[in-house]
Amino acid sequence: MARKPRPIDPTEGPLQAFAYDLRAVREDAGSPTYRVLAARAGFGATTLSDAAGGVRQPSLEVTLAYVGACGGDVELWERRWHALEQELTERRAETESEAPADGDAPSVPAARAEPRSESRPEPEAEAECGPEPERGREKEREREQDRERIPGPTGGPVGAAVDGLADDGGEVLPPALGDGPEDAVEAGRFRRLPAVLTVVVVALAVGVSALVLPKMLGRSASGVAASAGATPSATVVPPCADYGGSGAFSGTTYLTTTRVRAQPSITADTLQQYTPGCRVEFMGYCIGEVVSDGTSGTPDMRWFQVRGGGVTSSAVIHGNPPKGMKPTDCQGGVGMPSAISFTVSQPMGSMDTVELRASGAQLGIVGYAGYFVAGGLAAPNPQWQQIGFTDQKDHPSFVQTWRLGPVRSELALKGDITVVAVACMGGEGPTGIYDARHYRPGVEGELPAAELSPAEAAAASIAACGFPRTG
Numbered sequence: 001m002a003r004k005p006r007p008i009d010p011t012e013g014p015l016q017a018f019a020y021d022l023r024a025v026r027e028d029a030g031s032p033t034y035r036v037l038a039a040r041a042g043f044g045a046t047t048l049s050d051a052a053g054g055v056r057q058p059s060l061e062v063t064l065a066y067v068g069a070c071g072g073d074v075e076l077w078e079r080r081w082h083a084l085e086q087e088l089t090e091r092r093a094e095t096e097s098e099a100p101a102d103g104d105a106p107s108v109p110a111a112r113a114e115p116r117s118e119s120r121p122e123p124e125a126e127a128e129c130g131p132e133p134e135r136g137r138e139k140e141r142e143r144e145q146d147r148e149r150i151p152g153p154t155g156g157p158v159g160a161a162v163d164g165l166a167d168d169g170g171e172v173l174p175p176a177l178g179d180g181p182e183d184a185v186e187a188g189r190f191r192r193l194p195a196v197l198t199v200v201v202v203a204l205a206v207g208v209s210a211l212v213l214p215k216m217l218g219r220s221a222s223g224v225a226a227s228a229g230a231t232p233s234a235t236v237v238p239p240c241a242d243y244g245g246s247g248a249f250s251g252t253t254y255l256t257t258t259r260v261r262a263q264p265s266i267t268a269d270t271l272q273q274y275t276p277g278c279r280v281e282f283m284g285y286c287i288g289e290v291v292s293d294g295t296s297g298t299p300d301m302r303w304f305q306v307r308g309g310g311v312t313s314s315a316v317i318h319g320n321p322p323k324g325m326k327p328t329d330c331q332g333g334v335g336m337p338s339a340i341s342f343t344v345s346q347p348m349g350s351m352d353t354v355e356l357r358a359s360g361a362q363l364g365i366v367g368y369a370g371y372f373v374a375g376g377l378a379a380p381n382p383q384w385q386q387i388g389f390t391d392q393k394d395h396p397s398f399v400q401t402w403r404l405g406p407v408r409s410e411l412a413l414k415g416d417i418t419v420v421a422v423a424c425m426g427g428e429g430p431t432g433i434y435d436a437r438h439y440r441p442g443v444e445g446e447l448p449a450a451e452l453s454p455a456e457a458a459a460a461s462i463a464a465c466g467f468p469r470t471g
Contacts, residue, residue, distance in 0.1 A: 008054045014087045018080065019054035022066060025077075026052070029070035040294045041065035042256045057088060061256055064276040068254030071295040074277050074318075075252075240278030243308035247281035251304065251319025255294055258317070260310035263332030264288020264303035271310040280317070281307040286330035290364050290391050291315040293427065296467050299391035300426030301364040305330060314426055327425070337362050337423035341435045345444050352405050356388065358398040358421045360433070365391045365424040366398040367464030370439070372407045372417050382410075384463035387419070389427075404441070416440045418450045420457075422464035430461035 010020035026032065034045035041048060043065050051058035051066050058066070060081050067077040253274045261268040265288055274280065282304040290301045293315040302314035302321070311330060314320070327336060340360035347355055358366045368387040388400030398421075407417060416438040423433040434457060437447035452460060 006053070012054075014084055014091075015057060016054045018057070018084050019052045021080075022052040022063070025067055025070045025072040029072070032070070036297070037066065037069045040069035040255075040297070057084060061276075064254070065256040068256075068276060069294065074254045078277055240274060240280070241272060241308065243281070245281070245307070247283045247307045248325070249319065249321050250279055250281050251317035253278045253280060253316070254318055255316050258312060260306050260312045262310060264311050264313075264330060264334075265332060266291060266313070268332065274312075280304075280312070282321075283307050284325070284328050285314065285321055286311065286333040287327050287336060287364070287425065288313075288330075288333050290393065296427060298389060298427050298467060299365045299393070300429070301334075302327070302425050302429060303330070303333070320428060334364075335362050337364070337431050337433045340366070340421055340423045340433050341446075342368075342421035342437065343445050344437075344439060344447055347401070353401050353403050354439075356400045356402055356419070356421065358435075360423065363392075363398065363423055365389070365426065365465075366400075367422045367424045367430075367461075367466075368400050368402070368419065369422070369460050369464035370402075370407070370417050370419045371460070372410050384460045386463050386466055386468065389424070389465070389468050411441055418452075419447075420450075420452075420460045420464060422461045424465035426465075427467040428462075428465060430465040432461065434461055434464075436460070 008016050008020045008023070010017040026037070034049050037048050038045040043062055047058075047062055048066050048069075050056075051062050060078065063077055063081050064074050068074050254276050256276065258274040258276075258278070259270045260272045260274070262271055263269075264286055284305045285302045286305060287301055288303045288311070290299045291313045292298070293300050295318075300313065300315040303311040304314055304317060304321075305311050305328070338361045340358055340363060342356055342358040345355050345357065347353055356368050358368075367389045369384050370387050371382055371384055373382045374385055387402050390398055390400055392398060404411070411417060418436060419439045420434050420436045423431045425431055434452075436450040436452050436457075438450050439447055
């Protein structure tokens with residue numbers, strides 16, 4: 001049994017609220033395990049769990065991978081991450097500005113005064129952790145990493161900017177002090193570092209705001225940086241590839257890395273890579289290797305043809321081709337399914353289930369559906385209901401187990417139920433190739449054929465190839 005996560009109070013602060021809402025995204029996705037999310041997102045389960053732990057801010061890349069794996073709004077969470085980054089930066093600036101002034105410091109002989117080393121644990125950290133000095137050093141290292149994330153006036157971290165502070169003569173202040181009277185003067189200069197650091201951090205917070213706020217409003221962060229003469233921060237996402245013009249349809253990337261390949265196979269050469277949140281134009285799609293959908297985990301064998309060359313799996317893109325669009329040929333692709341049929345068998349020792357087994361030409365994914373009452377006789381209007389959605393990787397020969405308990409009463413009244421097996425390309429992607437049969441209790445092997453009107457066949461195919469419902 002998985003360990004219950006540590007409770008988070010979203011009112012404690014912005015970091016806790018961010019983690020609290022991240023957990024809500026996972027809950028809305030049906031609370032998949034972190035191991036399942038790791039397989040979708042490309043990050044370890046521990047990394048994803050820490051992202052929603054509320055202890056430290058996760059990286060932008062991890063956040064978007066977490067949200068994308070849960071099927072959340074990646075663009076919204078990219079804005080939320082930048083807003084959190086800005087707020088945490090401002091809070092760090094306020095903390096630095098509340099440092100005690102020179103007059104509040106205890107009086108010590110100038111010749112013996114030493115500048116505090118950034119690598120030395122602060123007294124309050126040691127007091128908080130009791131007799132464990134290593135814990136104090138660990139907390140100091142975390143504060144050091146936080147400081148390094150804030151870009152300095154030359155594009156480097158704040159610590160580097162402080163090390164390079166010069167006196168009025170342009171000379172860099174020495175890191176160590178001696179015992180002479182001239183060294184006492186230098187000691188006084190070093191005691192002024194907290195105030196200088198405060199000014200630097202506040203100025204940096206303003207600069208970060210200039211980069212982040214325009215991005216939240218939909219403007220280009222790189223354009224703002226160019227006009228203001230500022231150095232972009234390391235969190236600015238590289239621009240998405242733009243080949244000019246629009247395609248037949250478009251979709252949005254959401255995984256940490258979306259690869260455009262030379263052929264429709266996960267082992268084909270990579271031509272380019274997209275970051276999360278890129279809107280990509282597609283000229284059409286072809287059929288290739290079956291890939292598990294990054295959001296639902298269901299199989300998909302459609303590969304979208306990228307404007308500019310190459311293909312990328314439909315399983316890692318938010319978006320579908322227009323209804324009615326037919327697949328085209330592409331290098332390394334496979335042909336469309338052309339035939340399908342199915343049989344029924346009774347598993348040994350089971351009286352309440354049957355197994356549906358499909359076969360055919362160039363099948364990659366098969367969906368099953370039946371025409372029956374969803375809620376039993378209390379809701380007497382039958383409709384097409386999905387029975388299963390599977391590929392050969394998880395179920396050899398496209399075997400699907402069907403439990404008859406919910407339809408026993410209907411079978412007793414009607415005598416049979418119409419069942420179809422449909423060749424699918426992926427979720428919401430029927431091919432038009434199907435086989436319809438009348439199922440009767442006790443009958444095994446090939447069932448009597450059923451005739452469907454075009455409207456009935458379309459409804460049955462949509463139900464069979466739809467994304468499986470999880471709740």
